[in-house]
Amino acid sequence: MDFTIIIDSLPSLLKATLMTILLAGISIVIALLIGFITAIVRIIKVKFLHKVAGLYVSVIRGTPLLVQIFVIYYGLPQIGISLDPISSGIVALSLNAGAYLSESFRASILAVDHGQTEAAMSMGMTYAQSLKRIILPQSLRIAIPTLSNSFIILIKDTSLVSVITVTELLQMSSLIIAKTFEPLTIYLIAAAIYWVVISSFTVLLDKMELRTSKYLVR
Amino acid sequence: MSIIQVTNLKKNFGQNEVLQGIDLSINKSEVVVIMGPSGSGKSTLLRCLNFLEEPSAGTIEIGDYQVIAGGKMDRKRKKVIRELRKRTGFVFQSFNLFPHKTAIENVMEGPIAIHGTSKEEARKLAESQLIKVGLGDRCDHYPVQLSGGQQQRVAIARSLALNPLVMLYDEPTSALDPELVQEVLHVIKALALEGMTMIIVTHEMNFAKEVADRVVFMDNGLIVEQGTSEEIFGSPKEERTRKFLSMVE
Numbered sequence: 001m002d003f004t005i006i007i008d009s010l011p012s013l014l015k016a017t018l019m020t021i022l023l024a025g026i027s028i029v030i031a032l033l034i035g036f037i038t039a040i041v042r043i044i045k046v047k048f049l050h051k052v053a054g055l056y057v058s059v060i061r062g063t064p065l066l067v068q069i070f071v072i073y074y075g076l077p078q079i080g081i082s083l084d085p086i087s088s089g090i091v092a093l094s095l096n097a098g099a100y101l102s103e104s105f106r107a108s109i110l111a112v113d114h115g116q117t118e119a120a121m122s123m124g125m126t127y128a129q130s131l132k133r134i135i136l137p138q139s140l141r142i143a144i145p146t147l148s149n150s151f152i153i154l155i156k157d158t159s160l161v162s163v164i165t166v167t168e169l170l171q172m173s174s175l176i177i178a179k180t181f182e183p184l185t186i187y188l189i190a191a192a193i194y195w196v197v198i199s200s201f202t203v204l205l206d207k208m209e210l211r212t213s214k215y216l217v218r
Numbered sequence: 219m220s221i222i223q224v225t226n227l228k229k230n231f232g233q234n235e236v237l238q239g240i241d242l243s244i245n246k247s248e249v250v251v252i253m254g255p256s257g258s259g260k261s262t263l264l265r266c267l268n269f270l271e272e273p274s275a276g277t278i279e280i281g282d283y284q285v286i287a288g289g290k291m292d293r294k295r296k297k298v299i300r301e302l303r304k305r306t307g308f309v310f311q312s313f314n315l316f317p318h319k320t321a322i323e324n325v326m327e328g329p330i331a332i333h334g335t336s337k338e339e340a341r342k343l344a345e346s347q348l349i350k351v352g353l354g355d356r357c358d359h360y361p362v363q364l365s366g367g368q369q370q371r372v373a374i375a376r377s378l379a380l381n382p383l384v385m386l387y388d389e390p391t392s393a394l395d396p397e398l399v400q401e402v403l404h405v406i407k408a409l410a411l412e413g414m415t416m417i418i419v420t421h422e423m424n425f426a427k428e429v430a431d432r433v434v435f436m437d438n439g440l441i442v443e444q445g446t447s448e449e450i451f452g453s454p455k456e457e458r459t460r461k462f463l464s465m466v467e
Contacts, residue, residue, distance in 0.1 A: 119314035122268050123328050123380060124304035126296075133331055137318050215318045215360050 005185060009176045013186075016172030017193050023086070023168060024155045027093035031154070034094060035101025042102070043109060044127065053102070060099035066160055068092050073164045089161035097154045104150060108143035109135055141212040148205040152198050159194075169193060221246050221383055221415055222267070227276035228287075229262055229439075236262045238439035240276070244384065247413040251426040251447075254436035255462055260419045263436070264388050267417070268306045269299045281305050281383050304332055307377030311389040313369045315361040321372045322348060322357040328380040340379075347375040351405050367398030371405055384415040391422060423466060427451055435459045 038053045060068070073088040083091065112135050120130035162171035173190040177183050222244040229237040236259045244250055252260045265271040267278060273287035283302045289295050316324050325344035329335035335343070348354055351371040361369050370390060377385060387406065391399040403425050410416060410429045420426060426433060426447060433450040435442045435458075443456045454460045 113314075115310060115312055115314040116316065118270055119308075119310065119316070122270060122303050122306070122308040123377075124300045124332050126300065129331055133327070134316055216362060 005180055005182050006189060009180070009186060009189070012172055012176060013169065013189060013193060016167055016169045017197065019166065020155070020158045020168040020194075021197065023089055023093065023158045023161060023166070024151075027090050027097060027154060027158075028151055030090070030094035031097035031101050031150075034098030036105055038098065038102035039105035039109065040131075042106060057099045057102055060096055065092065065096050065157055066163070068096055069160060069164060085161070085164045085166045088164060089158070089166050093154055093157060093161070096157070097150050100150045100153075101147060104143050104146040105139070107146065108139040111142050112138045141209065141216075144205060144209045144212065148202065151201065151205070155198055155201065156194065219246055220244060221281060222417075223277075223279040224263075224267070225277040225279075227263065227266060227278065228274045229259070229266055229271060230274045236439055237266070237273070240439075240441060242434070242441070244415060244417060247415055248431045249410045249416045249418070249429050250432045250434060251430040252417065252419045252434045252436060253421070253423075253426065253462070254442075257438075258436040259439040260436050261388050264308075264386050264417060264419055267386055268303050268308055270308070278302070304380060305383040307374075307380060307382035307385045309370070309373055309377055309385065309387045309390050311393050313361075313366070313373045313393075315369050315373055315376070317361050320358050320360055321353060321364065324361070324372055325376045325379050328376060332380060343379060344375070347379050348372070350378075351375045352401070365398060366394045367401045370394065370402045374402075374405055374409075378409075384417065385409065387416065387418040387420070389419050389421070391420065421466065423451070423463075435462065437462070 038056065041053045042050050042057075044050075069088065069092040072083065072092045073085065076083065076088075109131075116134050116138065117127075117130055120134045121127070125133070158168055159170040162168060162174070165171070167175075169190055173186050177186050180186070220243045222242070224240055224242040227237055227240040227242075228235070236257075238259075240259075240263055242263075252263065254260050262271055266273045267280070269278075269285070275287050277284060277286050279285075280302050283298055283305070285295070285298055285302060315321075316327065319327065322341065322344045325347050326337070326340040329340040329343055330337065345354065345357060348357055351374055353368060353371055353375070356364060356368060356372075361372070364372065374385075374390075390406065391402050394402065399422070403422065406416070406418065407425075407429055418426075418429075430447045432444060433447050434444040435450060435454075435456070437458050442458050443450070443454065450459065451463065454463060
């Protein structure tokens with residue numbers, strides 16, 4: 001292993017890591033929105049919309065992410081919708097994670113003790129009020145472990161976007177290897193960078209889980 | 219003057235006819251204790267009164283609001299049911315306090331969410347309610363830091379904060395350790411003396427003898443007999459009542 005290669009390639013790799021983080025960051029935020037709305041629509045069974053939501057979750061979970069990326073980047077132009085690689089990547093990642101997140105949210109809401117809903121409703125609250133004031137705050141703590149699973153998977157899924165020419169970490173690694181012919185070194189560094197990014201993110205999520213569990217600690 | 223009027227109330231869970239036609243009338247400031255063996259329908263009756271269970275047939279009138287069973291659950295009906303619920307305070311066997319809120323925040327929840335009371339007003343109101351149930355020094359404790367008896371007393375304060383027409387207690391002490399039962403019964407007794415209209419489902423015979431204006435004995439989804447506590451405990455007319463009392467005492 002040649003250490004000068006590591007030092008020379010680090011700046012490019014780190015710059016590409018910023019792209020990875022950007023893709024993941026924006027997609028996570030959009031996915032959270034999509035996932036939350038989908039979960040609520042399905043729980044309160046909004047007329048007609050909840051069937052659409054169910055179909056969305058089924059299709060996304062039933063097809064490979066790579067296929068979804070190709071449909072959006074290569075397929076949509078055929079019906080007149082052309083997105084650049086980065087936008088395609090974000091749309092694909094958001095839609096994909098959104099479906100899984102919606103199931104996390106749905107499960108966490110259903111996991112809150114039914115007695116809580118009964119207590120809230122017997123005061124005369126609407127279901128919406130009981131969700132907002134009583135159920136959702138308690139469901140957050142329950143949701144975090146499965147949400148963090150989805151976030152971590154999303155960060156790693158950004159590597160798939162390399163196939164539609166976005167220069168994120170994996171793509172940059174492959175480009176450097178084409179010049180230096182040191183696959184083991186470079187791919188190991190890339191892996192190490194993914195590991196550092198995901199581990200730091202996990203520390204953040206652990207802190208969040210602790211914060212939402214305050215009321216359970218004596 | 220009847221505050222609650224229940225007419226021919228029926229409730230089926232699938233094939234199981236839990237309530238087979240209940241007629242009941244509760245007057246202002248009356249304390250009614252409902253007793254009976256397990257499965258007699260006592261809790262179901264109570265839960266139908268504030269529509270935690272949707273009755274299969276019959277009519278429920280509380281104050282000025284009347285709901286007939288079997289109607290389509292449209293927006294108007296939902297609103298009537300909500301208004302009905304605002305006028306009944308329900309106390310659960312398992313307390314159902316909101317664990318993510320302190321005792322005082324639990325009691326403040328009703329006034330803020332339902333009556334639109336300001337936080338400061340609600341806090342003052344909640345504090346006085348907590349003092350009333352003997353927990354003035356526990357306002358900022360979370361439910362997890364309170365004993366069962368204390369949690370149930372907070373639950374009572376929470377229901378009282380909405381100024382209900384009637385308080386409904388579903389076996390309020392059944393989930394408590396024996397030594398904690400008295401502190402809760404004490405609070406309920408005090409409320410009865412103040413003239414609060416109450417329906418209590420309980421197995422606490424001695425308590426019933428002390429507070430009840432009327433005792434209703436239920437079995438198999440029907441009211442078997444009802445009367446004053448002297449009549450029911452002293453000289454029950456029905457065989458089933460006698461059998462139940464002999465097993466419990």
